[in-house]
Each structure stands twice: as C-alpha cells, then as structure tokens.
Amino acid sequence: MSRTRVVVTGLGTTNPLGGDVATTWEGMIAGRSGVRRLGDWADGLPVRIGGTAAVDPTEVLDRIVARRLDRSSQLALVAALEAWADSGLDAAQESGDLDGDRFGVAFASGIGGVHTLLSNHDAMRDKGVRRVSPLAVPMLMANAPAATISLRLGARGPVNTPVSACASGNEAISLAADQIRLGRVDVAVAGGTEAAIHPLPIAAFANMMALSKNEGDPTTVSRPFDTGRDGFVLGEGAGALVLESLEHAQARGARIYAEILGTGITADAHDIAQPDPAGRGGTRAIKRALEDGDVSPTDIAHVNAHATSTPQGDVAESLMLHATLGSHANEVVVTSTKSMTGHLLGGAGALEGVATVLALHHRVAPPTINLDEQDPAVELDVATKPRDLPLGQIAAINNSFGFGGANVAVIFGSVD
Amino acid sequence: MSTEEIRSALADIVNEVAGIPADSVQLDKSFSDDLDVDSLSMVEVVVEAEEKFGVTIPDEEVKNLKTVGDAVAYIERNRSAA
Numbered sequence: 001m002s003r004t005r006v007v008v009t010g011l012g013t014t015n016p017l018g019g020d021v022a023t024t025w026e027g028m029i030a031g032r033s034g035v036r037r038l039g040d041w042a043d044g045l046p047v048r049i050g051g052t053a054a055v056d057p058t059e060v061l062d063r064i065v066a067r068r069l070d071r072s073s074q075l076a077l078v079a080a081l082e083a084w085a086d087s088g089l090d091a092a093q094e095s096g097d098l099d100g101d102r103f104g105v106a107f108a109s110g111i112g113g114v115h116t117l118l119s120n121h122d123a124m125r126d127k128g129v130r131r132v133s134p135l136a137v138p139m140l141m142a143n144a145p146a147a148t149i150s151l152r153l154g155a156r157g158p159v160n161t162p163v164s165a166c167a168s169g170n171e172a173i174s175l176a177a178d179q180i181r182l183g184r185v186d187v188a189v190a191g192g193t194e195a196a197i198h199p200l201p202i203a204a205f206a207n208m209m210a211l212s213k214n215e216g217d218p219t220t221v222s223r224p225f226d227t228g229r230d231g232f233v234l235g236e237g238a239g240a241l242v243l244e245s246l247e248h249a250q251a252r253g254a255r256i257y258a259e260i261l262g263t264g265i266t267a268d269a270h271d272i273a274q275p276d277p278a279g280r281g282g283t284r285a286i287k288r289a290l291e292d293g294d295v296s297p298t299d300i301a302h303v304n305a306h307a308t309s310t311p312q313g314d315v316a317e318s319l320m321l322h323a324t325l326g327s328h329a330n331e332v333v334v335t336s337t338k339s340m341t342g343h344l345l346g347g348a349g350a351l352e353g354v355a356t357v358l359a360l361h362h363r364v365a366p367p368t369i370n371l372d373e374q375d376p377a378v379e380l381d382v383a384t385k386p387r388d389l390p391l392g393q394i395a396a397i398n399n400s401f402g403f404g405g406a407n408v409a410v411i412f413g414s415v416d
Numbered sequence: 417m418s419t420e421e422i423r424s425a426l427a428d429i430v431n432e433v434a435g436i437p438a439d440s441v442q443l444d445k446s447f448s449d450d451l452d453v454d455s456l457s458m459v460e461v462v463v464e465a466e467e468k469f470g471v472t473i474p475d476e477e478v479k480n481l482k483t484v485g486d487a488v489a490y491i492e493r494n495r496s497a498a
Contacts, residue, residue, distance in 0.1 A: 064435035130466070134459035 006177045006260040007249050007415065010087025010242030011354050012079040012191075016235050016341050019055025020082055024351075025358050028337055028366035029386050033219035035233050035342050038197070046206040049218040050197045051235030051342030068135055069148060070113030071195035071236075075347070076145035077152060079238035080107070080189050084153055087242035089187065092252060093154065104157035104185040105146045106176035107240075108168030108192035110346030110402070113140030115198055145193050145238075157185040163346075165402030166308070168192050169239060170349025173398075173410050174263035176243050186248040192350035193238035202234060208273065212309065222343075223370035224307035224336035225314050225378045232308040235342030239350030241357065258357045261395055261413040262293020268405030275401060279316035279323070282306075285407035286324040286397060293395075293411050297325040300332050300411075301389050302365045302396035304356040307336035308343045317399065318378040333387045334380045339369045349400035353410060356398040360414045363389045417495070422469065422488045429464045430484075433457050443485035451484075471495060 014020065016034025017027035027034070034051045042048040057074035058066045066074050084090050092098045116139040123131040138144060143161035150159040158179055162171040169192025176190035205211045212231035214221045222233040249256055266288065268281035275282075290297065303321060307314045314336075322329045337355050344351055359365050365387045374382060389396075395413045400406075417425070427441035434457045447453040453461065462473050465487070471494040473481070481487045 062435075067433075130463055134456045138456075 004181045004183065005246035006180045006243055007246050008241050008257045008260065008357050008412070009244050009249050009254045010083040010089065011257065011357060012082030012084070012086060012240040013238065013351055013354050014053055014055060014057065014075055014078045015237030015239070015344065015351050016051030016054055019060065019078070021086070021354065028340060028355060029364065031340065031367045031369045033222070033340050033369060034235070035218045035222055037218055042199070042202070045199055045202050047202055047211045047213060049221060049233060051233060052197055053237050068139065070116040070139045070144060072109050072113055072193045073139070073145045073148045075195055075236065075238040076107055076191065076193035077148050079191060079193070079240040080149045080153070083189060083240035083242045088254060089242065097252070098187065100154045100156040102157055102186045103155040104159060104176065104179050104188040105150045105155045106160045106162065106172040106179065106188060106190045107146035107149055108162045108172040108346050108350070109142055109145055110163070110165050110168050110194050111196050111201065112142040113144055114196050114201060116140040118198060118200055149189055153189065155189065164406035164408070165404055166343065166345050166348055167400040167402035167406035167408040168346035168349065169351070170353060170398055170400035170408040170410055171265060171406070172350065173241060173260070173353050174265055174408055177260045177263060180243060180245050186245050188243045189240055190243055190350070191238060191240035192346045192348070194345040194347040195236045196345060197234055197236050205234060210310065220370050222309050222339050224305070224309045224339050224368055225374055225382050226371050227373045227375050229309040229311060229314065231310055232338070233342035235344045236347070237341070237344050237351060238347045239354045241350070241353055256415045257361045258412040259415055261295050261411045262289040262291070263411070264288030264292060264409045266407045268407065270405055273403050275313050275316050277312060277316055279320040281405055282317065282320040282399065282401055282407045283323040286320055286399070286409040289397065289409040289411045290324065295395055295411055297328045299393070299395045300325060300328065300397055301394035302356070302359055303332055303334045304352045304359070304396065304398045305334050305336045306399040306401045308338055313401065315375065315377045318380050321380060330379070330381060332381065333365045333383050333389065335365050335383045336368045337366055339371070349398065349408065352400070353398050356396050356412055359389065360394065360396050360412055363391065365389055419488060419492060422491050423484065425468060426465060426484065426487060429461055429468065433460045433464065441484055443483065443488060445484050446482055447484065465491065469495060
C-alpha cells in the first residue's frame with residue numbers, strides 16, 4: 001500500500017520581521033534584521049536586545065480573546081488564523097465541508113507561558129495569593145497554544161504539543177505529518193510559538209553563556225557562520241503551516257505550496273545543553289529524513305539551517321551536512337534566517353519551516369545577513385544575497401536542534 | 417456609594433474582564449445565563465470587586481451571587497458592615 005502523501009496548503013507567521021507571511025518574506029529577501037534594542041525595562045540585564053514581534057498580537061486580536069491568553073498563545077493564534085485563511089479551509093469549514101473529527105493540531109512551545117507564570121508570581125508576592133489569576137494555569141500550560149487553536153478552529157482530532165526546546169516547532173511539523181500519514185486526520189495545523197523576551201529567561205540564557213553579549217548595532221549581532229559570532233539573539237513569534245493529505249487537498253482544488261517528503265527525529269544522549277561537537281545526533285536525524293522520504297542527497301537544493309550563531313552549533317551543523325550529503329554538501333544553498341529574526345526557540349523550527357516552504361515555492365533562498373567573514377570551519381555555500389534555486393523537482397531541509405539533545409530534520413519537496 | 421454607583425462600577429469591571437457592554441450589566445441580569453460570564457471570569461470579577469469596593473467575597477459566597485443585583489446587594493451589605 002502506498003503511503004499517504006502530506007502537503008502544505010497554508011502558511012502563517014508573526015515574528016520580528018513582520019506580522020504576516022508577505023511582510024516576513026519581503027523582509028527576508030531584502031535581508032532586513034528584526035533585532036532591536038529592548039525598552040528601559042531591560043536596563044541592568046546582561047543583554048538588552050531582542051527580536052521582539054514586529055506587530056504586537058494584542059493589536060490584532062480581540063481584547064477579551066487576548067486578555068485570556070499568554071503572549072505565546074496570542075502569537076500562535078495570529079499565525080494559525082493567517083495559515084487557516086491562506087489554506088482556504090476557513091471557507092470549506094463555513095460551508096460544512098470540513099470534518100472537525102478528522103482535523104488535528106500539533107503546535108509547540110519550548111518554554112510555555114513564562115510571562116503569565118512570572119507576572120502571576122509577581123502579583124502573589126506583591127498583593128497576595130488572592131491576586132493570582134484563576135486563568136493562570138490554562139494560560140501558562142505548555143499545551144495552551146495548541147488548545148487555543150483547537151478551540152478557535154474546531155479541531156477535534158489529536159491536539160498535540162511536542163516540547164523539545166528549540167527543536168519543538170519542527171517536531172510539531174513532523175508529528176502533524178505523522179498524524180496524517182497514520183490516517184488519524186486529513187488536516188492538521190502545525191507550528192510553534194515562543195514569547196520569552198522577559199528578564200528571567202534573558203538572565204538565564206545569558207548566564208549559561210548562550211546569548212551574544214555584543215553591544216554593537218543590534219541588527220548585526222545575530223551572525224550565524226561568521227567568525228565574529230558569539231551566541232544567539234532571543235526572538236519571539238510563531239509560525240504555522242496547514243498540512244493536508246494530498247488526496248484531501250486535491251479533492252478541494254487547494255493551492256499546494258510544497259510536499260513533506262520525509263522527517264527524522266533523534267536525540268544526542270550527549271549533554272543536556274551542549275550540542276555533540278561532532279553533530280552525530282543531527283546527522284542521524286537528517287539521514288533518517290532522507291531515508292523516510294526516499295530522497296537522494298542530490299535532490300537537496302537548499303537547507304534552512306538551525307545555525308543560531310553560537311560558536312559550536314554552527315560548526316557542528318556543517319559537519320552534519322557533509323556527513324549526510326557527501327560531496328553534494330557544497331552544491332547546496334544554505335541559509336540561516338535567524339541572522340534576521342533571532343532565535344524564536346520553540347517557534348524557530350516553525351518559522352523556518354514557513355521560510356523553507358516559501359523558498360521552494362518562489363525558487364529563491366533568502367540570505368544570511370551579517371556574514372562578513374565565514375568561519376573556515378564551516379565548509380558550506382552560505383547565501384549572503386537572495387539566491388535562485390533550480391527549476392524542476394527539488395527538495396529542501398529544515399533543521400532544528402534543541403537543548404536536551406533534540407534533533408529534527410524535515411524535508412520539503414517542490415510542487416509544480 | 418449609591419446602589420447605582422456600585423452597579424455602574426461593577427459593570428465596568430465586568431466589561432473589563434469579560435467584554436460585556438457595561439450598559440447591559442443591569443441588576444436583574446444573571447451573570448451566567450444573561451451575560452455569559454463563565455466561572456473563571458466570575459472569579460476575576462469577584463477579585464476585582466473585592467479590591468474596588470474593599471469587601472471580602474468568600475468562594476462559598478460566590479455561588480449565591482447569581483444576578484448583578486445579588487452582587488450589588490452583597491457589596492452594599494458588607495461595605496456598610498465594615
């Protein structure tokens with residue numbers, strides 16, 4: 001029996017570059033940075049820059065809807081609603097042509113509702129236990145973004161929340177594709193979100209020496225693969241993809257952006273925070289994704305790298321690509337869109353999934369900005385300007401790696 | 417504060433918490449049946465009201481506050497008792 005094919009039919013995002021897909025893609029192709037100086041509230045913190053969302057979600061959502069959601073769920077809902085409308089399934093749903101029982105959600109968060117948790121802690125400390133919101137738990141729980149989307153869109157199939165730190169968003173894409181392949185659902189909203197630009201996570205990431213301490217122009221600090229990189233820049237936002245079985249998408253005449261060809265998920269079992277310097281876990285994830293999709297290394301034209309701008313991680317990813325693609329690794333156009341967006345943690349893999357799909361759809365890879373002097377240990381063709389991708393059947397890899405040793409690779413294929 | 421002043425201030429709280437238009441928050445309206453204030457929003461309203469009116473509304477009392485009038489009367493009673 002042939003396997004159910006899974007396609008992408010809707011895209012949505014809100015992130016440091018823009019509040020929707022069109023603005024985001026335009027910003028990526030223009031090589032713009034969404035990293036900016038934080039407000040006065042960040043004075044005294046070891047890092048005072050971040051990729052804050054370009055459009056505040058509370059300006060987009062109904063006031064009462066927003067009031068009952070953590071910022072991470074607000075961002076998730078904005079992205080999911082855009083993807084849903086983009087897919088055309090909103091119209092199908094209104095005319096009764098969508099079975100909610102065959103509709104699922106896999107939406108990730110790396111940290112959960114940290115703003116809600118900490119602001120309620122402040123309220124309890126300053127004003128007493130009575131001031132802890134009765135909504136605190138449903139707002140801060142890790143599955144709040146997925147549940148919010150399920151409630152709003154009427155998804156009554158499996159509603160999952162993979163939590164694998166910075167690999168979460170990509171893992172959600174893989175998981176949603178699995179649900180469709182297993183025949184449990186026909187349609188799934190997949191993605192990830194994060195809203196962790198808050199003093200405590202900033203202090204925590206800074207103290208573990210993961211964040212860049214560069215105090216220069218904020219737009220130049222996220223510099224994946226560059227010799228001057230010294231850590232990542234925290235970003236916030238969400239990415240969402242509507243996935244469908246090919247059969248379901250074709251039956252309703254949907255526009256198909258790309259196909260999910262294969263996915264691979266592995267763990268390093270090496271260290272809770274440090275990547276395996278040899279990149280063995282990531283290598284196995286990419287290999288599995290290639291095998292899963294029966295994709296030959298020579299089919300790969302583009303890689304949206306995880307590359308967060310940390311000294312170790314970016315080099316390890318270069319090793320992974322050489323270990324999996326062999327000599328073809330030098331023929332692949334590699335980019336790290338984190339150079340423009342910063343690192344969205346649980347939202348990263350989802351936003352980069354959106355970017356990977358758009359690269360295939362438009363046949364152009366967005367650039368990596370701030371790459372002034374490429375680290376000689378990174379033997380890859382990294383795009384510093386938008387680069388055309390070849391015509392014909394091509395594929396692209398979206399890589400995501402997370403604390404805990406999580407590695408996820410998703411391979412998308414072009415659709416003509 | 418007059419009964420109307422308490423009702424009006426309470427209506428503002430219900431509007432802030434649940435988005436119900438303040439002028440529909442009248443004494444004869446049921447929080448759950450007429451105004452669609454769910455149980456968690458009701459707790460938020462109660463906590464805001466406690467702060468605004470300087471009263472204490474114990475959890476076991478909340479279930480007796482079915483209408484806006486019940487809540488206003490409770491607040492009036494307990495403010496004057498204080």
